[in-house]
Amino acid sequence: MSVNFDHNIPDWRTQLETIPYNVLVVVREGQVRYEINGQVTDAEAGDVLFIPRGARRAGENLSGIPHQKHTVLFTCEPGAKTGIPFLDQGQFVRFRLSPIEYAFHRCDKLYEEMRGGRSYRSIICLGILQELLGMIARELDKPALAPIKLKYADTMKDFLLEHYREQIEITRLAALIGRSPSYASAVFKEVHGRSPIRYMHQLRMLEACSLLLGSDMTVVGISQYLGYYDTSYFHRVFKKHCGQSPTEYVAQGSASISW
Incomplete structure (x- = not known):
């Protein structure tokens, strides 16, 4: 409605x-x-x-x-x-x-x-x-999760929210909770429905969408700002998550704004 x-x-x-x-x-x-x-x-x-x-x-x-x-x-x-x-x-x-x-x-x-x-x-x-x-x-x-798993997953999530523009390895997240990289990845996915690295990319793509429509930054500038120093890789990640290229996204966004 x-x-x-x-x-x-x-x-x-x-x-x-x-x-x-x-x-x-x-x-x-x-x-x-x-x-x-x-x-x-x-x-x-x-x-x-x-x-x-x-x-x-x-x-x-x-x-x-x-x-x-x-x-x-x-x-x-x-x-x-x-x-x-x-x-x-x-x-x-x-x-x-x-x-x-x-x-x-x-x-x-x-x-x-x-x-x-x-x-x-x-x-x-x-x-x-x-x-x-x-x-x-x-x-x-979803079945109820153990409080310690929720605590571990939220600790990693909070870290990613603050540092998603940095180069982050799963070993760095594992060290935050004092567990192995495989455990850290598994518990994050169990709680949040995706791997921590995929979650990091999604945070970057949400920021990219905002910058593409709300700033004067170039695609290259946004790519580097978000930690992608290979612009072609940024294009591939953006299209995978958003279903279109950055250029197509800007064109569609500009069209929608004009209505």
Whole structure:
């Protein structure tokens, strides 16, 4: 139905009402408070909420402080079964999605497509929404992980978030948690769904996308800034992760901005 991006709106508030649609909320910054069917829920950056159709919902800034979030409003065919438990059961869900940076990227793309008028927009938007719902369902199906594994994986993830532009070997990450490289790689993949090196490349590609559309840097300059001193290798990695070359991405992004 619609995709919104609430960007630090002062005095943001929604009245208590029974909603006639499903709402997917992805919080990017700050905190937001919801009342769902009489229960108060506080969500912060990195949290994902699914609020089902028919819920009694109200929302507001937490402690009066603005926040940033994406909200996706959608409906399903009456009586249709999607195979996604929380969606079919109309179950309220709040949790932290581990590949959250990728979810942010997909929400950005969904928001961009909904605002544009390019061909096949409805098909592309449906595909992105289905991907997000599938990611959530898969995450909820995961068995509970040992706290020590979560701690190890988050330690490595935090390091990668701060140092992703550097040349990082798996041995360096393993040393952070005092375990072997093979164990470090395996536990990171178990918790976050991909290898630490692939995660590093994804962080770089998200930054590359932002720089390509939001800066005056050249492709060569971006490549070197992100730690790829072989520009042809940067092109291959970008196309693998983004499905198109940097030049094609810029051309498509510029076209979307003009709408």
